[in-house]
Amino acid sequence: MRINKSLLIVATVALSVTLAGCGIVRKNPAAEKNAAVAEVNGQVITKEEFDKSFELYKTTYESQYGPDIWSTDMDGKKFIDVIKEQVVEKLINDRLVMEDAREQGIEVADAEVDQEIKTIKDYFDDEQRYLDFLAAQNLSEEEFAAQVKQDLIIGKYRETVVEGVTVSEEDIRKYYDENPKEFKNDTVKASHILLDTREEAEDVLVKVKAGEDFGDLAEEYSVEQGAQTTKGDLGEFGYGYMVEPFEEAAFGLEEGEISDIVETQFGFHIIKVYEKTVVDPIPFEEAREDIEDMLIYYEQEEKYIEEVAKLKEQADIKIYSKNM
Numbered sequence: 001m002r003i004n005k006s007l008l009i010v011a012t013v014a015l016s017v018t019l020a021g022c023g024i025v026r027k028n029p030a031a032e033k034n035a036a037v038a039e040v041n042g043q044v045i046t047k048e049e050f051d052k053s054f055e056l057y058k059t060t061y062e063s064q065y066g067p068d069i070w071s072t073d074m075d076g077k078k079f080i081d082v083i084k085e086q087v088v089e090k091l092i093n094d095r096l097v098m099e100d101a102r103e104q105g106i107e108v109a110d111a112e113v114d115q116e117i118k119t120i121k122d123y124f125d126d127e128q129r130y131l132d133f134l135a136a137q138n139l140s141e142e143e144f145a146a147q148v149k150q151d152l153i154i155g156k157y158r159e160t161v162v163e164g165v166t167v168s169e170e171d172i173r174k175y176y177d178e179n180p181k182e183f184k185n186d187t188v189k190a191s192h193i194l195l196d197t198r199e200e201a202e203d204v205l206v207k208v209k210a211g212e213d214f215g216d217l218a219e220e221y222s223v224e225q226g227a228q229t230t231k232g233d234l235g236e237f238g239y240g241y242m243v244e245p246f247e248e249a250a251f252g253l254e255e256g257e258i259s260d261i262v263e264t265q266f267g268f269h270i271i272k273v274y275e276k277t278v279v280d281p282i283p284f285e286e287a288r289e290d291i292e293d294m295l296i297y298y299e300q301e302e303k304y305i306e307e308v309a310k311l312k313e314q315a316d317i318k319i320y321s322k323n324m
Contacts, residue, residue, distance in 0.1 A: 032047060033046060033047055033048035033051075034046050034047070034048065035047045035320075035323045036318075036320050036323060037049070037050040037088055037091075037319070037320055037323045037324055038088055038091065038092055038317065038318060038319045038320065039316075039317070039318040040092055040095040040096060040099075040315060040316075040317055041096075041099065041315050041316050041317075042316070043095060043099075045088070045091050045092065045095060047323050047324075049091060050087060050088060050091065050323075050324060052137070052138060052139065052143075053087050053090070053091060054083070054084065054087045055137060055138060056137060057083050057086075057087060058083075059136070059137070061083070084324045088319060088324065092312070092317060092319075093308050093312075094150065094154060096308065096311040096312060096315055097154050097157050097308065097311070098150060098153060098154070099311075100157070100311055101153050101154070101156070101157040104157070104160070106153055106156050106157050106160070107153070108149055108152040108153050108156065112152055113145060113148055113149045113152065116148050116152060117144075117145060117148055120148075158300075158304050161303060161304050161307045162299075162300035162303050162304055165296055165299045165300045165303060166296065166299075167292060167295040167296055167299060171295060172288055172291050172292050172295065173284065175291050175295060176284050176287060176288075176291060180281065181239040181240065182239075182240075182287075183281045183282040183287050184238075184239055184279070184281045184282075185238060185279050185281075185282070186238060186239065186251065186276075186277060186278050186279060187236050187237065187238045187276070187277045188236070188237065188250050188251060188253070188273050188275065188276045188277075189234075189235065189236045189273070189274045189275040189276075190234050190237075190250050190253075190271055190272060190273045190274065191214060191215065191218060191231065191232040191233045191234060191271070191272050191274070192218070192222075192224075192232050192234060192246075192269045192270060192271045192272070193208075193214070193217055193218045193221060193222045193227075193232050193269065193270045194222050194223050194224040194227070194232075194266060194267050194268070194269055195221065195222070195223060195267055195268045195269075195270075196223055196267050196268070197267075197268065198261060198263070198268050200221070200268070201261045201268035201269075201270060202261065204217055204221050204270060205260070205261060205270055208258055208270060208272075209258070214232070214258070214272050215231035215232065215233070216231070218230075218231045218232030219231045219232075223267065236275070239251070243264045243265065243266070245262055245263065245264050246262055246264050246269060246271070249262045249269075249271055250271050250273060251276075253271065253272075253273040253276070254273065254276060255273055255274065255275055255276050256272075256273070256274070257272070257273055258270065258271070258272045259271040259272075
């Protein structure tokens with residue numbers, strides 16, 4: 001069963017910049033790394049803590065989207081600013097949870113930490129690869145062990161918050177009935193031609209309908225990156241892999257059929273389906289357990305978020321964006 005589970009600014013005074021350029025004002029690395037990014041009930045979250053956490057996000061996003069991702073606009077903000085806000089938010093939440101966990105007497109034994117680290121080391125196959133991983137994250141073994149211990153405590157805290165969460169049989173059945181595509185394994189093999197404007201798409205569609213080779217037209221006109229090599233070939237895909245308008249159009253075609261113009265956020269598409277496989281949907285009895293697990297997870301997450309929100313309402317929180 002396939003269930004789809006669903007992205008921060010330095011302000012300086014002009015005089016300081018001028019003096020720094022002249023060498024009169026010198027940076028103090030120790031003071032900088034200990035600068036407060038936030039305060040939670042009087043406890044400081046330092047820039048050093050923030051930078052280490054941000055580096056983990058940075059590595060992940062750059063490996064997936066490349067280094068240019070940071071200048072991308074996201075709801076009127078640069079992506080880097082959005083992620084910085086998310087990082088400091090997580091650090092604040094973790095500090096609040098750890099504080100409440102201590103008050104509740106939630107602890108983790110050293111043996112539990114050692115076992116978790118052993119599991120992580122086993123994933124890397126050998127000690128050196130594990131040490132290389134820590135070095136890439138700018139973490140010492142002691143710092144990593146402290147982070148593992150914190151994560152285990154937060155995990156135990158979450159368990160106490162969400163204990164007893166259940167979902168009804170009615171809700172499980174309702175999800176199955178209202179999300180039929182989640183339980184269908186139909187596939188299509190298709191190609192497309194992507195154009196920037198509807199007018200361009202209309203011109204190319206005329207050529208397609210006149211019988212010109214679809215792949216050759218994709219190679220010549222499609223603005224999709226790599227189309228000159230792939231000739232628009234998308235291979236085989238199922239439900240949930242394409243944006244909704246494209247998916248709806250593709251699965252609405254029969255083998256050999258060509259779509260009218262389909263508009264998505266990427267532009268204007270002409271789609272051709274070469275092969276189509278239709279299979280019976282997964283029966284409710286087979287899907288039921290996975291649906292229950294997913295719905296319970298969502299309910300637990302909602303309850304945990306609500307609990308953290310209560311902690312934040314009662315806390316004294318200050319954020320110093322200039323130090324991010």
